[in-house]
Amino acid sequence: MDVADPVALFVALGIGALIGLEREQSESAGSFAGVRTFPLVALLGGVVQLFFPDLLGVVLALYLVLVAIGYASKVVLEGDIGMSTAVAAVLTFVYGAMATHSGDGLVLSVVFGTVTAALLAIKEPAHAFADRIGRDDLRDALTFLILALVVLPLLPDEELDVLLGLNPRFVWLMVVFVSGLSFLGYVLTKVLGPEKGIGLTGLFGGFVSSTATVMAMAEQARHNPELTPVASVAAAIASITMFPRALILVAVVNPSLALSLAVPLLAMTAVGVVLAAFVIRRLRADGTPTVDLENPFRLGPALAFGAFFAVILVLLETLNPIFGEAGVYGTAIVSGLADVNAITLSLGRLALEDEISRSVAETGVVLAVVINSIVKMGIARIGGSAEMGRLVMGVLGTSALVGVVIVVLR
Structure with missing residues (x-):
C-alpha cells in the first residue's frame, strides 16, 4: 500500500464527517443517517475503490438499495419526503471512492465534498432566495x-x-x-x-x-x-x-x-x-x-x-x-x-x-x-x-x- 493511501482514507473520513456533522446539526437526517454513518459510508467507498476496485459497481448498487430502503422507512415513519439526506449519502460514498482514486480524485473529492456540505447548510437562505426570484x-x-x-x-x-x-x-x-x-x-x-x-x-x-x-x-x-x-x-x-x-x-x-x-x-x-x-x-x-x-x-x-x-x-x-x-x-x-x-x-x-x-x-x-x-x-x-x-x-x-x-x- 502506498504511503499516500492512508492519507486518502483519512481524507475520505473527514469528508464524511463534515457532511454528517452538518446533517446532524441541521436535524434534517432524522433516523436516516448522522454524524457516525456518513464517515463510515465515505470510508466504505474509499476502501472498496482502493482494495477492490472491480467490485465498486456491485457495492455501490447494494448501497443504493440500502439507501432506498432507509429513505422509504424515513418517509413512512417520519412523513418526511425530503431527498437531500439520501442524495448526500450517495454522494458521500462517491466522494470516498474518489479520494482513493488515482489522479485528481483526492482534490476533487475535497472540493465537491465541501461544496456539498455548504449547499446542505444554506437550506433556509437558499429557499428564501428562491422565494424572492x-x-x-x-x-x-x-x-x-x-x-x-x-x-x-x-x-x-x-x-x-x-x-x-x-x-x-x-x-x-x-x-x-x-x-x-x-x-x-x-x-x-x-x-x-x-x-x-x-x-x-x-x-x-x-x-x-x-x-x-x-x-x-x-x-x-x-x-x-x-x-x-x-x-x-x-x-x-x-x-x-x-x-x-x-x-x-x-x-x-x-x-x-x-x-x-x-x-x-x-x-x-x-x-x-x-x-x-x-x-x-x-x-x-x-x-x-x-x-x-x-x-x-x-x-x-x-x-x-x-x-x-x-x-x-x-x-x-x-x-x-x-x-x-x-x-x-x-x-x-x-x-x-x-x-x-x-x-x-x-x-x-x-x-x-x-x-x-x-x-x-x-x-x-x-x-x-x-x-x-x-x-x-x-x-x-x-x-x-x-x-x-x-x-x-x-x-x-x-x-x-x-x-x-x-x-x-x-
Whole structure:
C-alpha cells in the first residue's frame, strides 16, 4: 500500500464527517443517517475503490438499495419526503471512492465534498432566495445563459468590413460581461433582501444600475423628505460604485491600462467612501430607503447596449485619425452623458491595439466618469431636492474633482 493511501482514507473520513456533522446539526437526517454513518459510508467507498476496485459497481448498487430502503422507512415513519439526506449519502460514498482514486480524485473529492456540505447548510437562505426570484427573473437568467453560452461561441471572431471593421464576438462578449456584472449585483440584492442598510443599498444598487439607483433615491427623497439624508448617501454610494466598476471593465480588456487607471479611480473611490462614511455617522434620520430594481439583463436593453457600444467604438476609430485627442475626448464627453461602460470598454480596446496612447485613454475614461457624475448630481438635485443635491454633490463632486486633479498633475 502506498504511503499516500492512508492519507486518502483519512481524507475520505473527514469528508464524511463534515457532511454528517452538518446533517446532524441541521436535524434534517432524522433516523436516516448522522454524524457516525456518513464517515463510515465515505470510508466504505474509499476502501472498496482502493482494495477492490472491480467490485465498486456491485457495492455501490447494494448501497443504493440500502439507501432506498432507509429513505422509504424515513418517509413512512417520519412523513418526511425530503431527498437531500439520501442524495448526500450517495454522494458521500462517491466522494470516498474518489479520494482513493488515482489522479485528481483526492482534490476533487475535497472540493465537491465541501461544496456539498455548504449547499446542505444554506437550506433556509437558499429557499428564501428562491422565494424572492420571480418567474420573469428566471426567464431572464436563462436568456442570459443562452446568449452567453450558445450565441456567443457561434459569432465570428474576426473584424468584418460589413460591420465597419467591428468584431461581432468581441462586441457581444462585452455585452455579456457588462450584463453579467449587473446581474450579479441584482442577485446579491435578492439574497440580502430589502433591508440592507444604507451602504449596501447603494453598493449593490450601483452595480446593477447606478443611474437607476440615483433616480429611485431621488424619488423617495422627494416623496419622503425625512429620508433625504439616507437616500442621498445611498445615491452617492451608488454613484461611487461607478469608479471601481469602470476599473473592472478596463481590466478585462486591457490590464496594463487598468494599472494606470487604478490611481485616479481608486483615489476617487477612497475619497467618496470616506466622505459617505462621515455623512452616515452624522445621520439622525430613521429608516433605510429601498430600491425596487428590475432585472438588469433583458434582451432589449442588452441589444441596445451592444448597439451603443458598437457606435462608440466606430466613432472613436473614425474620429481619432481625423481630430486626434479632441475627437476621443469629445466622444468621451458625449458617451459619459448616457453611459460609462461603452466608452470605458472602447478606450481600453483602442489603447490595447495602440490606436490611441495610454494617457489619452486614461484621460478619456476619467473624463467620461466625471461627466456621468455631473449628470447624477443633476438627477439628485432636480429629481430629488436641494438638500439631496448638496449632499450628493459634496460626496460625488469632491471625488470627481480628485480624479481630475490626479489626471492633470500626471
